[in-house]
Amino acid sequence: xxxxxHLLIITAIYVILTLSLNLxxxxxxxxxxxxxxxxxxxxxxxxxxxxxxGVSPWLGLLVGACLCALLGxxxxxxxxRLKGDYLALATFGSAIxxxxxxxxxxxxxxxxxxxxGIPGFSIFGFQLSAKWAYLVLMMLFVLxxxxxIRRLVGSPFGRVLRGIREDEIxxxxxxxxxxxxxxxxxxxxxxxxxxxxxxxxxxxxxxxxSTFDVMQSINILLxxxxxxxxxxxxxxxxxxxxxxxxELLRFLGMPEAVAAPLRQMVYGLLLVTLMLKxxxxxxxxxxxx
Amino acid sequence: xxxxxxxxxxxxxxxxxxxxxxxLDNFSCELKAGSITALIGPNGSGKTTLLNIITGFLQADSxxxxxxxxxxxxxxxxxxxxxxxxxxxxxxxxxxxRLFRQMSVMENMLLGARDAGGEGLTSAILQxxxxxxxxxxxxxxAVALLEQVGLxxxxxxxxxxxSQGQRKLLEIARTLMSEVQLxxxxxxxxxLFPETIEKIREIIRxxxxxxxxxxxxxxxxxxxxxxxxxxxxxxxxxxxxxxTPDKILNHEIISRSGxxxxxxxxDSK
Numbered sequence: 056x057x058x059x060x061h062l063l064i065i066t067a068i069y070v071i072l073t074l075s076l077n078l079x080x081x082x083x084x085x086x087x088x089x090x091x092x093x094x095x096x097x098x099x100x101x102x103x104x105x106x107x108x109g110v111s112p113w114l115g116l117l118v119g120a121c122l123c124a125l126l127g128x129x130x131x132x133x134x135x136r137l138k139g140d141y142l143a144l145a146t147f148g149s150a151i152x153x154x155x156x157x158x159x160x161x162x163x164x165x166x167x168x169x170x171x172g173i174p175g176f177s178i179f180g181f182q183l184s185a186k187w188a189y190l191v192l193m194m195l196f197v198l199x200x201x202x203x204i205r206r207l208v209g210s211p212f213g214r215v216l217r218g219i220r221e222d223e224i225x226x227x228x229x230x231x232x233x234x235x236x237x238x239x240x241x242x243x244x245x246x247x248x249x250x251x252x253x254x255x256x257x258x259x260x261x262x263x264x265s266t267f268d269v270m271q272s273i274n275i276l277l278x279x280x281x282x283x284x285x286x287x288x289x290x291x292x293x294x295x296x297x298x299x300x301x302e303l304l305r306f307l308g309m310p311e312a313v314a315a316p317l318r319q320m321v322y323g324l325l326l327v328t329l330m331l332k333x334x335x336x337x338x339x340x341x342x343x344x
Numbered sequence: 345x346x347x348x349x350x351x352x353x354x355x356x357x358x359x360x361x362x363x364x365x366x367x368l369d370n371f372s373c374e375l376k377a378g379s380i381t382a383l384i385g386p387n388g389s390g391k392t393t394l395l396n397i398i399t400g401f402l403q404a405d406s407x408x409x410x411x412x413x414x415x416x417x418x419x420x421x422x423x424x425x426x427x428x429x430x431x432x433x434x435x436x437x438x439x440x441x442r443l444f445r446q447m448s449v450m451e452n453m454l455l456g457a458r459d460a461g462g463e464g465l466t467s468a469i470l471q472x473x474x475x476x477x478x479x480x481x482x483x484x485x486a487v488a489l490l491e492q493v494g495l496x497x498x499x500x501x502x503x504x505x506x507s508q509g510q511r512k513l514l515e516i517a518r519t520l521m522s523e524v525q526l527x528x529x530x531x532x533x534x535x536l537f538p539e540t541i542e543k544i545r546e547i548i549r550x551x552x553x554x555x556x557x558x559x560x561x562x563x564x565x566x567x568x569x570x571x572x573x574x575x576x577x578x579x580x581x582x583x584x585x586x587x588t589p590d591k592i593l594n595h596e597i598i599s600r601s602g603x604x605x606x607x608x609x610x611d612s613k
Contacts, residue, residue, distance in 0.1 A: 203469075211459070211479065212468035214447075218455045221444035228399065228442070230430035230458040230522065239465055341446050 060186035066298040067193035068255050071200045073278040073294040074287060075247035080276065081284030081341065082208050083240040084220025085134050086143040089150030090275045092130065093123045093245040095157055095267035097252025099164060102173045102262055112176050116253040120246045126153075127245025131238045150272045157264040169263025176257050189258050196254060197291075200247050205287055207243065216240055217285070220341075281329060283339020292337050300325065351412060352377040352526060352557045353398065358407030360393055360581075367393040369581040370407070375526070377414055380548065380558045382568040382589070385578035391561045392439055394578070395528050397422070398559075399436050400429035413525050414555070431458050433525030437532065439561075441511045443518075445504035449495055452503050452514060453486035454479075456521030482521070489517045493547065509540040516547055527551060529560040533567050545571060565593055 076090045100122050101115025110118075133145035157164050164170065176183045176192065183189060207213050218226045219233055226233050256262050274297070282293020301318040309317065335341060353375040360368040368390045375381055383391050396402040398409055400421060409421040413433055421429050430436075444452050462478040490496040493513040498506065506514060512532060519527060532548070533541045541564070548571055552558055562568050568575060568589055575592040577585040585592055 206471070207465075207468050210468035210471060211454070211463040211475065212465055214451055214455060215463050217447055217451075218444050221446055222442050224401070224438070225442040225444060226455070227401070227426040228430055228436055228438075229455050229518070230427050231455075231463070232427050243465075 057186055060190055062299060062302055064186065064190050064193050064258060066295050067190070067197050068251050068258075069275070069278060069294040069298045070197050070291050071251040071254070072248055072275045073282065073290040074197075074200050074204050075244045075251070076275050077279045077282075077284065077287065077290045078204055078207070078216075078247075079240050079244040080279055081286070081290075081339070082213060082220065083216045083237060085131075085237060085240065086139065087130075087146045087241070087244070088143045088276060089130065089146040089148070089153075089272050090244070090248055091267045091269070091271035092150040092153035093126060093248035094252040094255070094271065094275075095153050095264075096123050096126055097249030098256040098262050098267070099157060099170075099252075100249075101253040102170050102256045103163070105174050105257070106170060106172070112174060112253065112257045115257075116250060119253045120249045123245040123249030123252075124242050127242035128238055130245070131241030134237045134241065135234045147269070147272070150269055154264055154268055157267060164264070167263060167265075169261055170256075171261045173256050173260045173262065175260065193254060193258075196250060200250070201287060201291070204243075204247070208287070212236075220285075277326060279336075281326065281336055283336030283341075285341040286336065286338045289336050289338035296337075297322070297325075350377045350414070351375065352414065353559075354410040354412070355394070355398065356408045356410065358394070358397060358404045358409065360390075360397060360402065360404050366581045368397070368404070371578075371581065371583060372407075373576055373583065373586070375557055375559060376574075377557050378552065378555055379573045380552055380560070380571055381574045381576060382572035383559060383561045383576050383578060384563070384565075384568060385584070389578040390581040391578055392530055393581075395436065395530055395559075395561065398429075399434055399528060400424050400426040411526070430522070433523055434528065435519035435522050435524040435526070436528040437512075437515045437519060437530055439530040439534070441508075441515050443503040443506075443511055443515060446502060448500050449490065449503055449506070449514060450483075450486060450499040452518055453490060453521055454482050456518035457482045457485070458522045485521060489520055492550075493517045493543065509536050512536060513540065513543065513547075516544065520547075520551065524551075524556055527556050527558045527560075529558065531561050531563065533562065533564055541567065569593060 072090060072094060076087065079085050079087045097119040100119035101112055104110035104115040104118060105112055130146060130149045134142050137145055158166055183192065215226065215231050215236055218231065219236055223233055278293040278297050279290060281297055283289030301322045304314055304318050304321060307314065351374045355371060355373045358368050358371045359366065371394065383394065385391055393402060397404050398421065404422055411419045411421045411432055411434065419432055444455060459478055459482065462475045467475045487496060490499055495510060495514055498510065503514060516529065516532060532544050545567065548558060572589050575587060575589050576583060577592060
């Protein structure tokens with residue numbers, strides 16, 4: 056049961072990450088391959104603040120989100136100059152930089168040894184420890200993220216984002232300050248990914264760079280594409296399926312030595328099949344043209 | 345309607361070189377407020393380059409473009425970004441139609457409005473009543489324009505599902521969502537059925553009636569003759585001739601150049 060709750064909690068964190076990346080990739084059409092960078096900065100910021108200075112995780116969460124907003128501006132800057140594949144590579148680069156800092160700045164992050172003993176959240180002096188309590192907390196944040204992003208994309212602001220995705224030149228010709236919107240998309244996406252990072256760190260109590268490697272960025276992107284770019288419901292479904300489904304294979308009763316590689320293969324197979332059958336994702340309407 | 349003789353746009357000695365080719369060579373022209381000017385010339389003569397420089401999508405190597413809206417003031421357009429130029433009231437279409445393909449026809453129209461306030465992030469989060477009423481006004485205008493071009497029934501359909509002619513109509517209707525002072529059309533009738541061309545001609549005339557100045561690139565001399573007050577002929581990046589359509593289209597040099605020959609035959613039938 057505890058394992059099941061844990062799985063749901065991790066899924067909820069992936070949902071937040073996927074929703075936030077969808078804003079950048081699916082709605083604004085900017086190929087961003089480095090979302091784990093924001094996830095990492097959120098996690099490390101509030102963990103370090105809590106461990107080194109005894110700052111409350113709640114405050115750390117806010118500080119982490121603010122730092123991520125700044126980082127979002129920096130990571131978004133190449134999007135003003137680069138398009139398509141080139142932008143994808145640039146964002147990939149930013150994720151590698153953040154990962155390398157986490158790995159190599161040992162005096163700050165303890166590098167590969169990671170940060171153990173990160174304190175959990177507490178509410179009115181009560182330390183949250185039960186899994187179900189964390190699940191409730193995560194669900195609240197999922198709900199918050201979902202409703203904010205939904206509000207954004209459903210507004211005239213979101214319409215401009217989609218316009219930029221469809222045709223940047225036309226958006227400029229309609230008087231839209233395209234650069235500003237691109238940076239805003241990155242900033243907003245980064246803030247929510249940062250929140251996910253803090254939530255993760257204070258739940259799991261131990262972080263090390265391996266959680267935030269390049270593969271993680273790819274994972275989140277796959278969830279967006281799998282569920283459907285430009286569909287929030289799709290992000291929820293995509294993140295849930297890809298986070299839970301491979302885990303279910305654990306229960307087939309195979310020895311772990313077989314199950315682990317099998318999980319990877321099933322995961323891959325799932326993606327290939329879907330992309331062939333439904334390139335726009337499970338719930339998506341939009342596809343890259 | 346009386347035609348005011350003030351200049352709304354002045355292009356002054358503009359030169360633009362691409363890889364050693366002079367796309368525009370010391371080109372100058374003036375557009376009178378409320379006029380319809382046709383820009384003609386062979387392929388590669390610099391017509392689209394000129395449109396791109398006027399709308400800020402290209403930077404001139406030398407020379408300037410001044411925009412003097414009827415409301416007063418003077419703007420050096422060549423210092424501005426394309427979106428800033430658009431906000432001044434210059435609205436354009438593209439030679440290859442540029443629609444927001446995977447968005448609805450209505451959304452395409454709504455994006456055509458220059459409404460920076462309602463489209464901001466704070467409006468999105470707070471969603472004030474002001475934003476909602478802005479939206480309602482925009483929607484009303486969009487409905488009227490879509491009805492005029494015969495696309496109202498397609499309002500909820502995706503732009504990519506429209507036919508070539510409908511796309512052109514939508515692109516033009518979308519420019520009219522803004523308070524357009526100077527409308528720039530890049531080959532509005534290219535590749536269209538005569539009935540659609542007629543419709544576009546009506547729209548252009550109607551737009552002029554409300555005081556908008558129009559500059560359009562055109563290869564169909566019949567359309568040039570019917571619509572324009574003034575014709576500018578470009579060749580090799582320079583102005584070859586300028587004048588009334590009658591004078592220009594019958595001009596010896598122009599007809600000898602073969603530029604208008606095909607359409608002349610059609611015209612005289």
